Amino acid sequence: MVTSAELLSVAAFADGLHAQAFPTFGSERTGAPVVSFCRIDERPIRAREPIDAPDAIVVGDPTLLHQVDVFGGLDDQGYLLVNSTRSFAELGISEVADRLPAGRAQTVPASGLAREHLGRPLPNAALLGGIAALTGRVTMPSLAKAIAERFGSGAMGSGNAAAAQACFDLIAGRVGVAANA
Amino acid sequence: MKPHEIKLYQTGTFVVGNRLLDPEERTVQARTERSNTLTSGHRACQGCGEALGARYVLDAAMRATEGKLIAANATGCLEVFSTPYPESSWQLPWLHSLFGNAPAVATGMAAALRAKGIDDVRVIGQGGDGGTLDIGFGCLSGMFERNDDVLYVCYDNEAYMNTGVQRSGATPPGARTANTKPVGEGEGRDGNVFGQGKNAPLIAMAHEIPYVATATVADLHDLEAKVERAMELRGARYLHVFVPCPLGWGAASHDTIRLARLVKETGLFPVFAAEEGEVTDVLKIRRRVPVEEYLRLQRRYAHLFAEPESRDVIDAIQAIADRNIRRFGLLATDDEGADLPGEATDSGLMHMLAETQHGAQ
Amino acid sequence: MRKQIEGSIAVADAVARCRPEVVSAYPISPQTHIVEGLSDMIRRGELAPCEYLMVESEFGAMSAAIGASATGARTYTATASQGLLFMAEALYNASGLGLPIVMTLANRAIGAPINIWNDHSDSMSQRDSGWIQLYAESNQEAADLHLQAYRLAEQLSLPVMVCMDGFILTHAFDEVDTIDQADADAFLPPFEPRQVLDPDTPMTIGAMVGPEAFTEVKYLMHARQMQALDAIPPIAADFEDRFGRPSGGLVRGYRTEDAETIVVALGSVLGTIEDVVDELRDAGARVGAVSIKCFRPWPREEVREILAGAERVVVVEKAFAVGAGGIVGQNVRLALSGLGPVVFDIVAGLGGRPVTRRSLRALLDDVLAERIEPGPLHFLDLKTDVVQRELARAAGGGLTGPHAESILSEIAVGARSH
Numbered sequence: 001m002v003t004s005a006e007l008l009s010v011a012a013f014a015d016g017l018h019a020q021a022f023p024t025f026g027s028e029r030t031g032a033p034v035v036s037f038c039r040i041d042e043r044p045i046r047a048r049e050p051i052d053a054p055d056a057i058v059v060g061d062p063t064l065l066h067q068v069d070v071f072g073g074l075d076d077q078g079y080l081l082v083n084s085t086r087s088f089a090e091l092g093i094s095e096v097a098d099r100l101p102a103g104r105a106q107t108v109p110a111s112g113l114a115r116e117h118l119g120r121p122l123p124n125a126a127l128l129g130g131i132a133a134l135t136g137r138v139t140m141p142s143l144a145k146a147i148a149e150r151f152g153s154g155a156m157g158s159g160n161a162a163a164a165q166a167c168f169d170l171i172a173g174r175v176g177v178a179a180n181a
Numbered sequence: 182m183k184p185h186e187i188k189l190y191q192t193g194t195f196v197v198g199n200r201l202l203d204p205e206e207r208t209v210q211a212r213t214e215r216s217n218t219l220t221s222g223h224r225a226c227q228g229c230g231e232a233l234g235a236r237y238v239l240d241a242a243m244r245a246t247e248g249k250l251i252a253a254n255a256t257g258c259l260e261v262f263s264t265p266y267p268e269s270s271w272q273l274p275w276l277h278s279l280f281g282n283a284p285a286v287a288t289g290m291a292a293a294l295r296a297k298g299i300d301d302v303r304v305i306g307q308g309g310d311g312g313t314l315d316i317g318f319g320c321l322s323g324m325f326e327r328n329d330d331v332l333y334v335c336y337d338n339e340a341y342m343n344t345g346v347q348r349s350g351a352t353p354p355g356a357r358t359a360n361t362k363p364v365g366e367g368e369g370r371d372g373n374v375f376g377q378g379k380n381a382p383l384i385a386m387a388h389e390i391p392y393v394a395t396a397t398v399a400d401l402h403d404l405e406a407k408v409e410r411a412m413e414l415r416g417a418r419y420l421h422v423f424v425p426c427p428l429g430w431g432a433a434s435h436d437t438i439r440l441a442r443l444v445k446e447t448g449l450f451p452v453f454a455a456e457e458g459e460v461t462d463v464l465k466i467r468r469r470v471p472v473e474e475y476l477r478l479q480r481r482y483a484h485l486f487a488e489p490e491s492r493d494v495i496d497a498i499q500a501i502a503d504r505n506i507r508r509f510g511l512l513a514t515d516d517e518g519a520d521l522p523g524e525a526t527d528s529g530l531m532h533m534l535a536e537t538q539h540g541a542q
Numbered sequence: 543m544r545k546q547i548e549g550s551i552a553v554a555d556a557v558a559r560c561r562p563e564v565v566s567a568y569p570i571s572p573q574t575h576i577v578e579g580l581s582d583m584i585r586r587g588e589l590a591p592c593e594y595l596m597v598e599s600e601f602g603a604m605s606a607a608i609g610a611s612a613t614g615a616r617t618y619t620a621t622a623s624q625g626l627l628f629m630a631e632a633l634y635n636a637s638g639l640g641l642p643i644v645m646t647l648a649n650r651a652i653g654a655p656i657n658i659w660n661d662h663s664d665s666m667s668q669r670d671s672g673w674i675q676l677y678a679e680s681n682q683e684a685a686d687l688h689l690q691a692y693r694l695a696e697q698l699s700l701p702v703m704v705c706m707d708g709f710i711l712t713h714a715f716d717e718v719d720t721i722d723q724a725d726a727d728a729f730l731p732p733f734e735p736r737q738v739l740d741p742d743t744p745m746t747i748g749a750m751v752g753p754e755a756f757t758e759v760k761y762l763m764h765a766r767q768m769q770a771l772d773a774i775p776p777i778a779a780d781f782e783d784r785f786g787r788p789s790g791g792l793v794r795g796y797r798t799e800d801a802e803t804i805v806v807a808l809g810s811v812l813g814t815i816e817d818v819v820d821e822l823r824d825a826g827a828r829v830g831a832v833s834i835k836c837f838r839p840w841p842r843e844e845v846r847e848i849l850a851g852a853e854r855v856v857v858v859e860k861a862f863a864v865g866a867g868g869i870v871g872q873n874v875r876l877a878l879s880g881l882g883p884v885v886f887d888i889v890a891g892l893g894g895r896p897v898t899r900r901s902l903r904a905l906l907d908d909v910l911a912e913r914i915e916p917g918p919l920h921f922l923d924l925k926t927d928v929v930q931r932e933l934a935r936a937a938g939g940g941l942t943g944p945h946a947e948s949i950l951s952e953i954a955v956g957a958r959s960h
Contacts, residue, residue, distance in 0.1 A: 006548070006715040013546035013717060021715040044717075046813035048710055049898045251739040253609055254748075264749035274739035276612050277748030278635050282605035285597065289564060289609025289617070290739065292593035296563035296615055302741055320605065323598030 118159035129164030228434025230424030255308030281316035431480025465513030554579030604632035637672025642695035659894020801830030
């Protein structure tokens with residue numbers, strides 16, 4: 001998820017915006033809950049604090065939903081994207097989803113898409129494609145370029161890019177966004 | 182001819198051995214063109230083993246490098262007596278930084294020279310046993326592990342002398358120091374306790390560096406030859422020099438070289454060289470001497486001989502010597518020169534030999 | 543070239559532009575990405591000739607830097623927190639010997655208790671070491687300051703540490719205009735040492751100095767560091783001239799011209815502070831901010847001048863002198879002695895606790911409403927209930943154990959009960 005926020009910021013930069021990304025920092029262990037932040041703005045960004053009033057939240061690991069306060073501060077005009085094959089009701093968070101404007105809360109089987117395009121259930125790139133489509137805040141071409149730069153020209157690069165595109169298309173189809181915006 | 186095949190006792194230029202040799206085989210100190218790297222005027226004690234050792238080591242290294250040498254020196258006696266403000270007795274580029282970092286400073290020097298493509302200027306790091314084996318040990322090991330191109334020389338006088346003779350990791354068992362006095366009734370009544378020691382040369386060999394050697398100020402040809410050999414090689418090299426300290430050991434200042442000779446002849450200090458972790462050369466004991474001969478000359482061991490004599494401790498020290506002799510193969514066979522008559526305990530013979538040397542000067 | 547990159551990589555890139563000849567590296571969070579970045583560049587031949595020393599400790603790192611710098615090489619290292627303390631002896635040695643080493647300090651708290659997150663206790667602990675201390679507000683500035691640091695260090699023959707907030711800057715992805723090698727070369731000429739270990743001209747460096755001369759040597763150190771106050775502004779101006787952006791300098795004011803209340807701070811927190819200043823200005827309050835860019839030497843005259851017109855000064859600092867009070871606050875009071883402004887001293891952000899716009903706004907509201915006393919040290923966002931409970935528990939006597947573990951378990955219990 002650390003990489004995700006960074007990639008989002010690189011994509012936003014490529015789109016001509018200002019962006020800042022950082023994680024909640026800790027020792028480099030896998031398995032610990034990680035939150036990362038990304039600010040995107042038309043103006044230069046000065047703030048250096050964690051985001052306490054997000055416009056969008058992406059949840060990569062739904063097992064955290066009831067362990068950590070994931071939704072604190074989410075703007076009620078905001079966006080929510082959760083990596084899951086289940087619905088919000090099945091996840092027990094329909095209350096949160098219902099608060100948001102129609103279409104702005106989505107679950108998406110990002111791990112499955114990743115397995116399909118990348119061969120491994122690493123949902124991060126897919127989720128980025130999804131949030132790009134959902135919010136329209138970064139464009140798919142910039143995101144694809146950021147993914148390619150990070151993961152290289154081999155299988156990891158093309159696999160992640162494909163997963164991102166697939167998720168973008170899936171969400172775009174649902175919310176009626178142009179396929180390659 | 183190998184330096185230690187010269188079978189006469191040597192004490193620098195005033196030596197029968199040196200004068201009988203071809204000029205090319207004489208010590209660096211015997212030459213008028215020597216660098217005098219540690220020049221006169223320093224404030225070392227009368228009979229200081231470290232001053233003697235450093236003079237020989239540095240002039241040999243300067244000769245081997247044609248004067249292209251820079252030095253990193255740890256805090257300690259050598260640093261203090263050689264640079265009494267505002268004077269300096271060093272005639273080479275010399276840096277004193279801290280007590281525990283001489284090996285690391287030397288590492289940095291070597292890196293700078295490498296970055297600049299200067300490969301004819303060489304680096305020497307030096308310090309006492311405290312600065313090298315205790316506080317500087319981490320840096321020393323790091324330098325070995327990286328195989329930095331540094332010759333590191335440890336002048337071992339077996340205690341923290343500059344600060345008033347406190348025990349170091351190199352202090353031998355049974356020795357008195359300011360904080361291992363033979364007082365009380367417990368374990369400390371015999372002076373420094375019997376631990377397993379800290380065998381720096383063996384530790385250096387375990388790092389598999391290109392060159393490790395030990396030497397004393399009694400075999401000065403050997404000491405110079407080892408420095409010359411070390412400077413032929415590149416990478417991390419370690420030289421451990423036994424240097425008696427008259428003041429710290431309570432020994433007569435004229436006994437410095439004698440003590441160095443005895444420490445080798447007892448087997449307490451094996452003199453050898455090793456390359457890439459394998460022993461290549463051992464200076465054999467020609468006339469084996471019981472440790473008592475060595476210990477009695479130093480007041481730091483006087484408590485062992487006071488009534489009642491601590492025979493058990495002296496025996497334990499002897500056992501250390503015996504083990505070294507076995508472990509390093511220190512006894513010369515007949516064709517290696519164990520051909521001088523009589524047992525080492527023949528003090529009459531020893532006395533006569535000493536007189537002979539003085540007579541020849 | 544403008545790029546969106548990690549702060550550490552921006553710094554590694556800037557350092558590489560300075561053409562260091564020796565880099566000594568010992569890893570400690572959160573500086574690791576900087577030394578890793580430099581290692582990659584050296585291995586790929588992008589930075590050459592440069593010797594990369596993987597040393598055995600921070601003490602080894604600074605010691606090797608001393609040896610290298612004294613041998614005439616432009617030298618670099620980086621550390622944080624515990625690592626800075628481990629090399630403390632060597633810091634004083636480097637400054638005492640007048641070696642122009644440049645070091646990045648990725649500001650991190652000092653333990654115990656161990657904490658890997660940002661605050662300024664590390665750099666503040668070494669404020670008297672004789673090193674010049676520069677503080678970066680952003681990753682751009684952190685990169686830029688390394689070039690300025692080498693120019694300054696080599697001009698004065700003094701070591702310089704560039705402080706950047708650990709994690710907050712080092713691990714943040716941000717927009718940075720990376721520096722071109724040709725531009726860097728034009729700004730920073732090759733190193734010409736004032737002293738060098740060279741067999742052609744032997745010298746003895748590092749001799750003992752006794753009572754008869756030590757005072758004079760230390761006086762000269764002080765005088766030399768003070769020269770930085772005159773040296774820094776032209777270097778910063780030249781940088782701005784060539785690169786087209788302001789960076790570095792001694793102090794920087796934000797909306798201070800007619801400010802009645804001025805917030806003073808160091809490092810990245812200025813960004814958040816400026817957001818709050820704008821908020822308050824919009825609400826009609828005359829508030830400004832001052833960023834201290836150079837903390838050592840202490841720019842007393844510049845601080846005095848920029849704060850003199852305010853009624854109140856609110857120092858927000860990320861460290862404090864245990865048992866005594868604020869550090870930056872104390873220095874600010876020194877600068878303002880004899881003048882009108884009332885000084886409030888606030889400690890915030892210790893051990894990585896976020897300094898939020900919300901808290902700063904509430905703080906300034908309290909200051910403006912006179913709900914806070916000037917004088918005593920205040921701790922922003924202190925959990926007073928936790929503190930009270932812990933004090934009560936410890937007063938019980940017996941094997942009360944360490945505060946840290948007890949508070950942590952209390953907070954964990956609290957979290958689980960939500």
